[in-house]
Amino acid sequence: MFNYLAPDYVQAFIQAALAEDIGNGDHTSLSTVPADANGTAQLLVKDRGILAGVELSLAIFKEVDASLQVQVFIHDGTWIEPGQIVLEVTGSSQSILKAERLVLNCMQRMSGIATYTRSLVNILEGTRAKLLDTRKTTPNFRLAEKWACKIGGAVNHRYGLFDMILIKDNHVDFAGGIQAALEKAFTYNASLPTPLSIEIEVRNEDELDQVLAIGGVQRIMLDNFSPERLRAAIRKIDGRFVTEASGGINEKTLRAYGETGVDYISVGALTHQVKSLDLSLKAK
Incomplete structure (x- = not known):
């Protein structure tokens, strides 16, 4: 990083x-x-x-x-x-x-x-889940905000667009689907002097199945899954990839997500609602 x-x-x-x-x-x-x-x-x-x-x-x-x-x-x-x-x-x-x-x-x-x-x-204490920050930071103040998250006990996610390939919903849609987005990312990544880690966001079980069939990524972000759906998805992933939950998770729902067995939970509110x-x- x-x-x-x-x-x-x-x-x-x-x-x-x-x-x-x-x-x-x-x-x-x-x-x-x-x-x-x-x-x-x-x-x-x-x-x-x-x-x-x-x-x-x-x-x-x-x-x-x-x-x-x-x-x-x-x-x-x-x-x-x-x-x-x-x-x-x-x-x-x-x-x-x-x-x-x-x-x-x-x-x-x-x-x-x-x-x-x-x-x-503290809410996640006793679970395996680690809290992640995001890029939802104040322009030109990201350094201080990421540093503060780290001091508070969170794990820093990518710092910016340059230190990881994170394929989100708009990338998938603009690329023409999960397979097209991943194929393009793999080709691009292979051209870099130092390949980057690749994470892809999935919005539903069908997209998850496509990613599992293709492979080649380091992390799967499960976006706007309920705790029940997230738990089932993690069972399906079965430890083959690092998992991340995201999408409107707050202090009221955080513990339920942490208890699903997910590896990371990203919360944008760490830096934009404080x-x-x-x-x-x-x-x-």
Whole structure:
């Protein structure tokens, strides 16, 4: 899988976010805070949940001003409560103010995602099923959202369109059916310097039978199957392929799907229906 947490990729994400926010300068801080002023600020918890984004915040502070000193008290993946102090940053007051909003925007949303993700992971406890995230992410913020899902205990699915062949319903329809789509994918994949994993989505038992007859894929996604139909499909697959369930699965139905014996369950709501956690950065 693509290493989206590689330092150069993280740095590029931060640089783009800072450019969006700062433009040609933080004129408020430049006009009100002396250039040589130093200060200390604390990141305070005002909500309950799973903390995420601490490591990213360290990279943000470093990118803004490598001379900033950061002391971390609570690490990613930890349950937090109101009144706790996550970290303390000391150095140029202008630099702290420049980093403040990006740090908070990332950590608040990441912590909300990690909290919801952990709650679903807990529902699946005791089953073989692992929770998967999706590509239903905020444009240009996927790195942070995928990272938050990982901190919350989910397994990252493909990062983008480039690191896996995932044949979904529209691909099947545009290609002319299951067989045509798979044949084209096999031919294309064989032409690549490094072949990719292939997953195909099936919408019903007939499409599943076609995939089982053809083979050649690594994973089958069973879309919008009820738990009962999913259980029967998994018996038919009989361990020959990795299985994934998807389609409108939420916290109310998740356990029933997990108990079918499916390998993975993908939930788009991990990243597109989440409430951010309340955090703040205050001068000490």
